[in-house]
Amino acid sequence: MIENLNTQSEQSDSAGQKFIAHVRKDDDGEWLIHDLFEHCEEVGKLAEQFAGELGGEFAKLQGRYHDIGKYRIPFQERIRIKSGFGFDEEAHLEQKAGKASHSNAGAMLIHRSDSILGVVLAYTIAGHHAGLPDWINPKGSCLYSRLLSDDAKLELEQALEHLPPSFQKLPDSLQLLLPQFIAKNGLRFETWHIWIRFLFSCLVDADFLDTEYFMSPQQTTLRGDYPSLDSLQIKLKQYMSKLHSTSSDNKVNRIRHDIYQQCVEAGQIKNSIFTLTVPTGGGKTLSSMAFALEHARQFGKKRIIYAIPFTTIIEQNAQVFKKIFQEERQNENSQDKSPKSNFCVIEHHSNLDQPLSEESSKNRLASENWDAPIIVTTNVQLFESLFASRTSHCRKIHNIVNSVIVLDEAQKIPRDFQKPITDMMRELSQNYGVTWLLCTATQPKLDRHTDAFGHTIFEGLPTPHRIIFDEVELASQLKRVDIIFPKKGERWDWQQAASNIVDESSQCVLAIVNTRNDANELYQQISTFNPDAILIHLSASMSPMHRELMIIFINQVLVKHHKGELDCPFYVVSTQLIEAGVDVDFPVVYRAMTGLDSIAQSAGRCNREGKLNGMGKVVVFQPEKDAPKGELLQAQNTTYEILDDIQSDPLSPTAINQYFALFNSKGDPDKHDITNLLTAKEEAGTLLSIKFRTASEQFNLINNNGITVICPFYHEIMHQASDKLTKQQLVVQILDENPAHLWLKKLESKSHCRDEILPVDKLINLLEKDEANRWVYRKLQRYSVTIPKHVITNNTNMFILKAGLYIAKDYDFFTGIVCNYEPLTKDECVW
Numbered sequence: 001m002i003e004n005l006n007t008q009s010e011q012s013d014s015a016g017q018k019f020i021a022h023v024r025k026d027d028d029g030e031w032l033i034h035d036l037f038e039h040c041e042e043v044g045k046l047a048e049q050f051a052g053e054l055g056g057e058f059a060k061l062q063g064r065y066h067d068i069g070k071y072r073i074p075f076q077e078r079i080r081i082k083s084g085f086g087f088d089e090e091a092h093l094e095q096k097a098g099k100a101s102h103s104n105a106g107a108m109l110i111h112r113s114d115s116i117l118g119v120v121l122a123y124t125i126a127g128h129h130a131g132l133p134d135w136i137n138p139k140g141s142c143l144y145s146r147l148l149s150d151d152a153k154l155e156l157e158q159a160l161e162h163l164p165p166s167f168q169k170l171p172d173s174l175q176l177l178l179p180q181f182i183a184k185n186g187l188r189f190e191t192w193h194i195w196i197r198f199l200f201s202c203l204v205d206a207d208f209l210d211t212e213y214f215m216s217p218q219q220t221t222l223r224g225d226y227p228s229l230d231s232l233q234i235k236l237k238q239y240m241s242k243l244h245s246t247s248s249d250n251k252v253n254r255i256r257h258d259i260y261q262q263c264v265e266a267g268q269i270k271n272s273i274f275t276l277t278v279p280t281g282g283g284k285t286l287s288s289m290a291f292a293l294e295h296a297r298q299f300g301k302k303r304i305i306y307a308i309p310f311t312t313i314i315e316q317n318a319q320v321f322k323k324i325f326q327e328e329r330q331n332e333n334s335q336d337k338s339p340k341s342n343f344c345v346i347e348h349h350s351n352l353d354q355p356l357s358e359e360s361s362k363n364r365l366a367s368e369n370w371d372a373p374i375i376v377t378t379n380v381q382l383f384e385s386l387f388a389s390r391t392s393h394c395r396k397i398h399n400i401v402n403s404v405i406v407l408d409e410a411q412k413i414p415r416d417f418q419k420p421i422t423d424m425m426r427e428l429s430q431n432y433g434v435t436w437l438l439c440t441a442t443q444p445k446l447d448r449h450t451d452a453f454g455h456t457i458f459e460g461l462p463t464p465h466r467i468i469f470d471e472v473e474l475a476s477q478l479k480r481v482d483i484i485f486p487k488k489g490e491r492w493d494w495q496q497a498a499s500n501i502v503d504e505s506s507q508c509v510l511a512i513v514n515t516r517n518d519a520n521e522l523y524q525q526i527s528t529f530n531p532d533a534i535l536i537h538l539s540a541s542m543s544p545m546h547r548e549l550m551i552i553f554i555n556q557v558l559v560k561h562h563k564g565e566l567d568c569p570f571y572v573v574s575t576q577l578i579e580a581g582v583d584v585d586f587p588v589v590y591r592a593m594t595g596l597d598s599i600a601q602s603a604g605r606c607n608r609e610g611k612l613n614g615m616g617k618v619v620v621f622q623p624e625k626d627a628p629k630g631e632l633l634q635a636q637n638t639t640y641e642i643l644d645d646i647q648s649d650p651l652s653p654t655a656i657n658q659y660f661a662l663f664n665s666k667g668d669p670d671k672h673d674i675t676n677l678l679t680a681k682e683e684a685g686t687l688l689s690i691k692f693r694t695a696s697e698q699f700n701l702i703n704n705n706g707i708t709v710i711c712p713f714y715h716e717i718m719h720q721a722s723d724k725l726t727k728q729q730l731v732v733q734i735l736d737e738n739p740a741h742l743w744l745k746k747l748e749s750k751s752h753c754r755d756e757i758l759p760v761d762k763l764i765n766l767l768e769k770d771e772a773n774r775w776v777y778r779k780l781q782r783y784s785v786t787i788p789k790h791v792i793t794n795n796t797n798m799f800i801l802k803a804g805l806y807i808a809k810d811y812d813f814f815t816g817i818v819c820n821y822e823p824l825t826k827d828e829c830v831w
Helices: 036-054 056-065 073-083 089-094 103-111 116-126 143-148 150-160 173-185 192-215 229-246 251-266 284-299 311-325 358-369 379-386 415-431 471-477 494-502 516-529 544-562 596-603 631-646 653-665 674-678 692-698 716-720 724-737 740-749 759-769 775-783 789-794
Strands: 020-025 031-035 273-277 304-308 345-348 374-378 404-408 435-440 456-458 481-484 508-512 534-538 570-574 588-592 616-621 681-683 686-689 706-710 784-788 799-802 805-808
Touching (some): 020 036, 036 192, 056 116, 056 173, 116 192, 143 150, 251 284, 251 471, 284 311, 311 345, 379 415, 415 653, 415 674, 494 508, 494 516, 588 596, 596 653
Parallel strands (some): 273 435, 304 374, 508 588, 534 570
């Protein structure tokens, strides 16, 4: 049934029938109609605005035609039946809404123009709900077969019967504009997929926003209204000035200030790719942000995207930025308690678990499309979005354009994906206004790679501008450790390693190993040698919330050590996760043999602040077992191959460069054939046959062989304290009120829940009652651990299945999930 209206316009057909895009009830129970013609027009205008000079006219066209399939009567009936609009309650219950697609009509109509543009917009319109499709795919659904299907033809025929007059004919001018656009922007077969995905992003976000404006206007009010990057730069300068004036005048702090000044100056240079190579502990986080803000101000960039390889340090960096840029909000004496414009740092990662508030709601909305001045995210979110086909991931791409992207720990770009990633980076810098800053202590080789015959393996990145002119000299100035490598052929069992660690005169040692199983072995051996020591285990067998607590505890014990107030041995055994931006400062570090880049990161946890009277000590040892097969073993062997050449200065930029050159030569920079899948080919009636969906499925930066397990972890401090400062204060209270040998016992005593049901169990129960409680999954991230599939199989009695999730039956406060990790595989190395 279609409602008859008395007025005749573009919004209604010759019979005066009004067509609906969406419908809802207001607070008074009155029906409100989102007019279909107006929706198509507004989406077109928004998409045009988003695309700008990168194809605004084409983006507008896809917006106008994306929903014309809703002009068919079956779809209008489906909207009314599903919503109940136009029915009394009893009649509504008797009706069933059948399937009625709507994305084929616009795609077919534009594709009939028999042009390159028709294929481009067929991709975006057909995929605006289901995601960008493959053009052809013998094994599954594809766009080519959809456009030829009888169902799609019927959909278009039914839509054309009621299409408004202004939509009946496509503008001829667009066909004439496309060749000019192609020539101007240098579109090639290898790069068409980037522009199509960009247009798709403009369409998807415009569609979401216009729909949200009608369906959830209260959410629309939370969007936007951010401070300018100019004002944020002023705040950073004020913060850095205060930090400089209050910091102790020592060599390390003077070097950090000089690095900061060089970054500000480099921000004024017109270039699109920069490197910031600074040894660990050199203040890269704040200096790189200073560069980004200065560069954005000088060259009109829209936002700063700060990408970090691991979720373990995202919250840490985001809190630093919030302290600087949102400090008025945190001031309880401020007269303005809710300045929306003060929310400007958006975290986008899986571990985010904030209390319900205006800030968390605004963060959630802005993380959908990255519409904020500063985005703190993961490399996975950034790059998998740039190669995605799903609408939810692609929606943010148009807001990545014309931004400054800081890649922290750039050496963590996976070797198997270096070619497609560097190709994407190069294209975005050349034609989409993106400036890249590769920020690391161990700069990887991402330039042109050739084989033994001089043939180019992949183009890589053009020569970047180096912010630190003399990287060798800076590394020498910031040298704070001596590294001792194992003798040739020397191997230690875990008992030998533990014995050497407890014999260290400083009795304050961090030991870093390659796997969780290794960490458990060494932890048990040290506890046997010295049961009275403060001994901490840190690995991905512990939930993120648990690890956060232990890192706070570790740092506060270290404060006691550096003050000379620690009167018992202190040892930490950790997997590689502590190398990922965790700020700890030990006088001695032991590192199981690994890649030189990881050894450098481990060294950054030793004498970090340069407080020792001399050099810190880093002991690299070879365990009985080699690192797990795959990249970890290749990294270990690569270090051995160059060891004779680098012994004298293993952390120098020259040594790191030699290491990466050899390590990269051992792998395939496009192992999953992403480049070929995304290169446009001539087949099945077009020059632009691209496999968007297949490439997206292959582009996985994280090993997906693990299974998520929920941990029954509880700790009074972590559940009662809402911010990091309070958590630190509560830990310090334990240390101040008890002798050192009781610290761990007192900390462990607060892990016993006084309630009958643990908080994590309450969340699981909510899921069992109603699977629609999707928000619960985000909160459960803080209790989750990823383990190999074979561990579940070999330990079935240690887990239960509840609400579709694996729950660990036993959880140890000191070591995390209780299970047997044997047999050892490379999949165990999940950080």
